[in-house]
Amino acid sequence: GGEGPLSGLTAIVTSGPTHEAIDPVRYIANRSSGRQGHAIAAALAGLGANTLLVTGPVSQPDPAGVRVAKVETAEEMLRACQEGLPADILVCAAAVADWRVAKTAGQKIKKEDGGKLPVLSLTTNPDILATLSKPGRKRPRLVIGFAAETENLEANARSKRERKGCDWILANDVSDTNGIFGGAENEILVIDTAGQESWPRMDKQAVAQRLAQRVAQHFANRKKR
Numbered sequence: 001g002g003e004g005p006l007s008g009l010t011a012i013v014t015s016g017p018t019h020e021a022i023d024p025v026r027y028i029a030n031r032s033s034g035r036q037g038h039a040i041a042a043a044l045a046g047l048g049a050n051t052l053l054v055t056g057p058v059s060q061p062d063p064a065g066v067r068v069a070k071v072e073t074a075e076e077m078l079r080a081c082q083e084g085l086p087a088d089i090l091v092c093a094a095a096v097a098d099w100r101v102a103k104t105a106g107q108k109i110k111k112e113d114g115g116k117l118p119v120l121s122l123t124t125n126p127d128i129l130a131t132l133s134k135p136g137r138k139r140p141r142l143v144i145g146f147a148a149e150t151e152n153l154e155a156n157a158r159s160k161r162e163r164k165g166c167d168w169i170l171a172n173d174v175s176d177t178n179g180i181f182g183g184a185e186n187e188i189l190v191i192d193t194a195g196q197e198s199w200p201r202m203d204k205q206a207v208a209q210r211l212a213q214r215v216a217q218h219f220a221n222r223k224k225r
């Protein structure tokens with residue numbers, strides 16, 4: 001961590017997709033560029049936080065000034081986060097695959113197999129945000145998640161915040177073809193315990209800066225009390 005309002009604090013940020021192997025050459029994944037998560041890690045580090053970025057496979061360059069742990073699967077992502085604890089701040093911006101294949105094939109599945117289609121049996125992946133939000137000695141002091149919603153943005157994001165047990169949710173309307181996925185811009189509604197705050201449409205760098213500022217403000221207020 002460097003100099004700044006977050007110096008002395010540690011942060012973990014998840015970013016990118018996870019890849020869940022079907023066989024040695026195929027996988028299940030969500031779409032995610034990692035742009036938002038990487039920008040958040042850079043912004044927190046820019047304000048002085050000692051920052052660990054835990055990222056799935058992306059084509060983004062490693063941001064300067066952060067430690068980077070590269071993972072493939074949701075289970076690896078959770079483990080890398082746990083190894084990074086304790087931390088003051090956790091931001092879960094990764095698009096984690098909700099399921100993985102129950103039994104990964106050791107060899108490439110052949111398509112010539114008598115014309116029979118393979119059947120994938122899935123099992124549930126850990127929810128990293130919900131797991132690390134659970135009350136306990138190692139819970140980060142401020143846990144922030146994202147919610148991509150296609151309808152009832154506020155109500156769905158608010159109930160997601162409660163279900164996951166995190167402190168803030170940055171909710172994103174992805175209903176129209178507004179190019180938010182993989183695009184440069186985001187339109188954010190912040191839900192916290194006190195209420196909500198809507199941000200104008202801005203690029204992902206600006207979202208990251210504004211979030212980092214809000215985090216700094218949060219810790220500044222706490223220190224005063």
Ligand code: C5P
Pocket residue numbers: 014074092093094095096097098125126127128129130144145146147148
């Ligand atoms: O449940 P949903 O995927 O909509 O929640 C999104 C939030 O939860 C994001 O912050 C995402 O990073 C996090 N998440 C997670 N682990 C999962 C699924 C989602 O950390 N397995």
